[in-house]
Amino acid sequence: MKIGIPKEIKNNENRVAxxxxxxxxxxxxxxxxYVQQTAGEGSGFSDExxxxxxxxxxxxxxxVYAIAEMIVKVKEPIEEEYPLIKKDQVIFTYFHFASNQTLxxxxxxxxxxxxxxxxxxxxxxxxxxxxxxxxxxxRMAIQxxxxxxxxxxxxxxxxxxxxxxxxxxxVLILGAGTVGIQAAKMAAGLGAHVTILDIDLKxxxxxxxxxxxxxxxxxxxxxxxxxxxxxxxxxVGGVLIKGGKAPKLITRxxxxxxxxxxxxxxxxxDQGGCFETTKPTTHEDPTYIIxxxxxxxxxxxxxxxxxTSTIALTNVTLPYILKLANLGWEAACEKDPSLEKGLxxxxxxxxxxxxxxxFGWETLV
Numbered sequence: 001m002k003i004g005i006p007k008e009i010k011n012n013e014n015r016v017a018x019x020x021x022x023x024x025x026x027x028x029x030x031x032x033x034y035v036q037q038t039a040g041e042g043s044g045f046s047d048e049x050x051x052x053x054x055x056x057x058x059x060x061x062x063x064v065y066a067i068a069e070m071i072v073k074v075k076e077p078i079e080e081e082y083p084l085i086k087k088d089q090v091i092f093t094y095f096h097f098a099s100n101q102t103l104x105x106x107x108x109x110x111x112x113x114x115x116x117x118x119x120x121x122x123x124x125x126x127x128x129x130x131x132x133x134x135x136x137x138x139r140m141a142i143q144x145x146x147x148x149x150x151x152x153x154x155x156x157x158x159x160x161x162x163x164x165x166x167x168x169x170x171v172l173i174l175g176a177g178t179v180g181i182q183a184a185k186m187a188a189g190l191g192a193h194v195t196i197l198d199i200d201l202k203x204x205x206x207x208x209x210x211x212x213x214x215x216x217x218x219x220x221x222x223x224x225x226x227x228x229x230x231x232x233x234x235x236v237g238g239v240l241i242k243g244g245k246a247p248k249l250i251t252r253x254x255x256x257x258x259x260x261x262x263x264x265x266x267x268x269x270d271q272g273g274c275f276e277t278t279k280p281t282t283h284e285d286p287t288y289i290i291x292x293x294x295x296x297x298x299x300x301x302x303x304x305x306x307x308t309s310t311i312a313l314t315n316v317t318l319p320y321i322l323k324l325a326n327l328g329w330e331a332a333c334e335k336d337p338s339l340e341k342g343l344x345x346x347x348x349x350x351x352x353x354x355x356x357x358x359f360g361w362e363t364l365v
Contacts, residue, residue: 001325002032004068006061007039010075012283014042014306015313017072017093022314022321024053031325032056036064043310065089070329072321074313075300076103087111088347090329092321094118094133097344098244098358099272104350111348113329118270119243119352120320120342127242128338129320131178132312134267136302138182138238141265142171144301145234146190148263148287148294155294156261158233161191168192172232174220174249174274176203179238179267184215187234195228225249230257237266237274243344243354245272252276252290260292269297 003026005017016039018026023033033055037047047057058064065071065084073093077085079102085091087110095116097104107114117129127134142160149155149169162168171187173180176198187194188211197220198204204217218224229235229250235258239246246268255277258264268274269281277290280299287296302309320339323332333340344352350361 001328002034002067002069003321003325004064004071005033005035005039006064006071006073006081007036008042008074008303009061009080010078010300010303013075013300013303015074015300015303015310016040016043016045016306017074017313018318018321019043019311019314020045020049020053020055022318023050023055025318025322026325027054029322029326034058034064034067036061040310043306045310070321070324072317074303074310076100077106079106082106082110085110085112088113090115090324092117092317092324092342094130094270095344096270097352097355099270101359104345104355104359107345108348108350112345113343113347114345115324115329115339115342116243116344116352117317117342119344120338121242122338129313129316129342130240132316133302133309134178134238134240135182136305136309136312137267138179138236139186140301140304141179141183141236141238141267142186142190142234144286144296144298145171145236145263145265148296149233149261151261153287153294154261154289155263156233156259158261160187160234169233170231171195171234171236172228173197173236173238174225175238175240175268176200176207176217177238177240179240180236181207181211183236183238183267184211188212188215192234195232197224197228220249226254226257229254229262230259232262234263234265237264237268237278239268239274241271241354243352245358246274248274248276250275250277255291255293258291258293261294263294263296265296267301269299273297
């Protein structure tokens with residue numbers, strides 16, 4: 001199979017879909033890999049490294065799309081890529097369709113086969129291709145939140161770990177999934193007081209078992225959220241609805257309850273965000289302030305640490321890419337139920353029901 005790896009062109013997206021080591025595995029199994037020139041530079045991988053393992057370098061993104069039977073990416077295609085996508089071409093990437101109707105309609109019109117990393121689901125119900133980026137984003141949520149709590153950046157001026165004689169900062173985490181647990185680990189490691197909320201008591205028991213005693217678990221309810229947001233310094237939104245839109249757990253009106261300078265970090269921004277005031281931002285311009293509350297809503301947080309993120313992503317996507325390349329998408333999805341769940345749009349039809357629900361489409365489009 002001819003596999004294309006274009007350079008990511010979303011704002012400040014420095015990741016690349018595959019390391020040279022991953023490309024080597026594909027080529028060793030008889031496949032042709034076409035990498036756009038400088039695609040790996042942002043992640044620390046040179047053109048020469050790709051050439052050394054047998055990849056063909058192409059100068060433009062259009063040439064990569066034109067020759068490839070399967071495109072492997074990191075982020076969803078953006079508007080200038082829409083015309084490049086061909087009928088029957090397999091696009092394997094993070095899509096997050098439920099939060100982007102324009103993208104969804106463009107992919108329907110393209111008649112491509114869209115397989116979304118974020119909905120590939122294994123037998124245990126986990127999302128193996130989303131997990132490593134959720135781990136990165138959860139840890140970064142605390143790293144970035146701690147920075148934006150600084151007074152020169154309009155934060156409350158709180159040091160999360162405190163110092164002798166001064167109480168530590170307070171971190172509230174909405175969601176006890178991968179993002180929430182990784183955020184709690186980082187915040188607890190800094191010495192902050194951490195409260196983590198979820199509606200799943202099994203997850204809360206797991207948190208209670210693996211994290212230190214200054215990480216407090218609590219059942220997530222509107223009452224508890226309203227009570228807790230009044231006295232926490234950093235609030236992290238890490239709620240995930242598989243393939244669907246995130247629920248709005250903090251409304252616009254609730255901002256009035258939050259102290260000035262508090263920082264909200266919405267890791268769920270790719271799925272519409274779990275704060276009503278969330279709007280996607282970039283690494284170039286990451287924050288905005290509403291009612292004196294700092295919002296950090298960067299839609300590709302792991303893109304800020306591309307070396308780590310690219311290796312972590314390749315580690316989990318490569319086995320699936322090999323199946324798709326070796327068997328073709330239909331046979332691969334038939335043999336692997338977890339990969340089949342990644343199918344979102346096939347030849348102009350939405351086959352992942354949560355997308356239809358997100359846009360109020362009653363039947364397949």
